[in-house]
Every structure is written in structure tokens, then in C-alpha cells.
Amino acid sequence: MPTFKIDGREIPFEKGETVIVAAQRAGIDIPHYCWHPGLSIAANCRMCLVEVAPPPGRPALMLNVLSYDPETGQYIDQQKPKLQPACQQVVAEGMDIRSDSSPHVAKARASVQEFLLLNHPVDCPICDQAGECRLQDYWLEHQGTAKRMHDEPVHKPKAQVFGPTIVYDAERCIVCTRCVRFCEEVAQDPVLSVRERGNVNEIVVAPGRELDNDYTLMTEHVCPVGALTASDFRFKARVWFLRSVRSVCQNCATGCNAYLDYDPRDGTIYRHRPRENMQVNKYWMCDEGMLDYQRAQSADRILEASIGGESVKIGSALDRAAELLKAADPNRTALLLSAQHSLEDNFALLELVRAVWPAMFSGGVTARLFATGRPAGKGDKILRHTDKNSNTAGVLSLTAPARPGNFAALCQAVDSGAVTSVLALASAVENEQSLASLAKLKALVLLGVWQGPLVDRAQVVLPAASWAEADGQFMNAQGMIQESEQAVAPAGQSRPAWKLAAALGVRLGQPIAWHSLEELRQSLAGRQAALPKVARSLQPGAVS
């Protein structure tokens, strides 16, 4: 691999790479605002300037620069190296780049910072970006001086509503055009543009339009300062109080990698942010997915166990569930799995049923094994999948070679009398048309996260933890198994469905063979060894 040098350190690079990309891969951060690895190069902020030393024997490219001498009060004509933007400069073999080691670069970075802050309002105490703002960070790292301009700054529109999800503050904007490029290049909706020039320029929405495509929240995410804020998160939390776990979006089968941010002091979840994974979602998420964190703590969570609609202690509900299942006709009992639940939850239920009703798996397996999930929805060619469940492929992989029937098939089996009792892991069903059939069931034991049509029809309801409250693995539409970490404690009486399955197994006289998530995963891994090769992902994601 060819190499070049940054501050004397030898760095390998690939042909065509820019200095900033090769440096970042080697763990060297070159400060930047407008550059984003997923967007085209604009090279307009000039924060990434570096000095390019000439090849041996060639003169350096120099510029005549007027430099102010505070001691004499005079401007002095000086020769200085012409600096190049690292985001645009393509690397060549043997190139010698000076970044942190160059006094000219340090001066340029400080000057760019001062320039960007000239008209910037002193908004930090009330700005949602505070704590994760590049202007704050780079002021500390590269400037550190007080403001010298005491004139009235240029005033521009504040709190402009760009659309249902985004609010714009033109005074905070450094016109890096990341948001403009994102809309055009990724969302494929060029609804934003730059108006005017110089210090009066600002970002505007196309006449007659709102910023209302399916990826609007990403504009706030790529904004390196507090100019774009999300209506959903504005003024809700200070980021330094938040902690993050590596999560997987549950809103569709793409399985975008995300961070789930929560406040550990009260367990409130505040937002979903994309986590870089070049094989799945690159740097992005859609709006639905970014707002889907709300489902984890929504008002329709099942928080208590119930028998016949009456709230009870979870132990009593488990006892009653075991009674009903023991009394059920083993040849007419069905299992309903859920594409909304993790591999662990589904696997635990399958193992329980294998132990209690082995006949279900000898020959007649497809007749009494079903799976459900949310109905299909809108997809696109960017990220969104029409399957609105996070683990359809996972459920199918667990039941292979048998293919479980869908919810309509279960209802038909109930109608025909082939199924009279159901153990269900289900928080949603893909179609509600044939629900009336379930009235014929002698027993319906439900493990669920959210209220839904099955809850009213269940004799026993056991509250299951949401994905944000348990570690879990999900297989996306590409067949990649991805891990999602627990953020907060299970709400109310809820607990992970795999633990509920274990407790039920004990009461049914068939304690299952694992006592912890690790043991459960070992059994699951044994099962997965027989499956097609899958990729795993629990990567931290880089900062861009």
C-alpha cells in the first residue's frame, strides 16, 4: 500500500483518497465542519486546512499575506505556505502533510474559528446542541480567545419552522451546506438551498415547500452546530446527562444501527441516533426509525400481568397460564411467535414448546406453528423496508425448515377447530380481519409488550419487556444478526419474554436448560450453527 506522512507519521492510503479520509482511518482527527464521509465535498468551511510540504528539491507554494503586528500597529507583508483543505486534497505517494505540527495551520484554524463565531449569538446556555457542538469543541481546541468584534452582529431569522420536525436558527448557521447536500444526495429531495452570499447568507426551504420528506431528522443530525434542531428533542434534555447504548432500530426489517440515548437518573429514553454501519444503514436513519424510540415507553405499554382483564401479581398470572396450558389438548395447542421480538424471546418460547409438546415438532410442525408481526408498510430505495418488523428473518431462521403460518392461517385453524389453545408471543398482528375467530379459543396465553387486539381476547396476559429494556439479537432482511443492548430497566412488572418463558416452563414441569442470557445464547448459537452464514454487528460507529 502506498504511504504518505502526517506530522511525520507514516500513513497508508488507497488511491484517490483525500487527506482527511486517510487520516481518519489512521485515527488522526483533522477538525472539520462541512466535510461528512457520506456527502459530496463542499470545502467551504476551511476548518480542515493543512500545510502540504513540497517534494524534495521543489519550492514550497507560498502566498504573500498581510499580517497585523499588535506591537507596532502595522500590517507586515509576509510569505506563508498556501494551505490546502484536507477534505479536498487528494493524497499522493510520499506527500508530507503538516497538520497539528504546523504553526501556520494552528493560526489558520484559530482564525477560521474566530471568523465563524463573529456573528454567532451567545446562545449556548439555551442551545440544544450545547455539549455536542463543534463550535464549542473547536473553540476550546483551536481558538481559546475572547471575542474581539464588539459591533452589533448581523441578525437573521431565529426559530424558523422548516417543517413538521425541524426548526432553523439562521444566526447559529455556519452555512456548511451539509443539510443542503444531505437532502439532495441522500434523501433525493433537494428542498433546501443557500440564499444570499457573505455574512447575510442563510439556508432556505424551496418556495411552496416544507422540509417534510422521510429523512428530515437527518438534517438535524448532520448539522455540526445548533442551527437545525428537532422539534421532538428541543428543550427536553441536556446531552451531558444522557447515556447511550448500541441499539438496533425496530421499525423495519432493514435493522438500522442506532444509539438509544436515555437519562440514567429516571430511565427516560430521549432519542434514537444513527450508528455507522456501512453494510446496513451507512450513516443514516429514516424519520420513522428515529422517532420509534417513543414506542419503548409509550402509553400503551402492558405494564401489569392480568387474568381475565384483572391486574394480578405476575406469579399468579404465570400459575394460571400453566393451569390453562396443562389442561389444553396437546394436539390442538398452537404457538404464535413474533417478528417484533428478539431471537432470544422467540427461541425460548420454541424451546419451551419443544419440551412440553414434543408432538408439535414431529411431523405436524407447520400445522400448529405460526408467526405474526406488524402489517407491511411503505418502503423506499434508500433505507426503508416494507416489512415493518425487526426480526422476520430471525423467526424464519429459528423455525426452518418449517415455515410458520401467518396470523390469518392461525385464525383459520381456530375456526376449523384444529387449534383450541394458543401460547402467543405477540405485540401486534399483521391483519385484524379474522380476530373474531379467536373468541372460539379455550385458552389464549399472551406474552406482549403493547396493548393490542389480542390482549382483550387473552385469558392471561404476561407483560414482556420492550427491546430497550433487554439485550437481544435481531436478524435483518439481509440475514445479519445484530445485537441491541439494554438501555433502561423493564417498565412496571414487565420482564424479558425469555424469562417469562423460563418461569412458565418451571410451572409446566419442564424447566428449560438455561438460567441466564449467556446460557440461552449458547443454546441459540448451537441452533444457529446449522443456519446459513450470518454477519454479526455490534460496532461502535465512528464520529462524522
Ligand code: SF4
Ligand atoms: S443549518 Fe447546519 S447543516 Fe445546514 S448549513 Fe447551517 S450549519 Fe450547516
Ligand code: SF4
Ligand atoms: S429504515 Fe427501517 S430500520 Fe432504518 S431507521 Fe428507518 S425504520 Fe428504522
Ligand code: FES
Ligand atoms: S471540512 Fe470544510 S473545508 Fe474541509
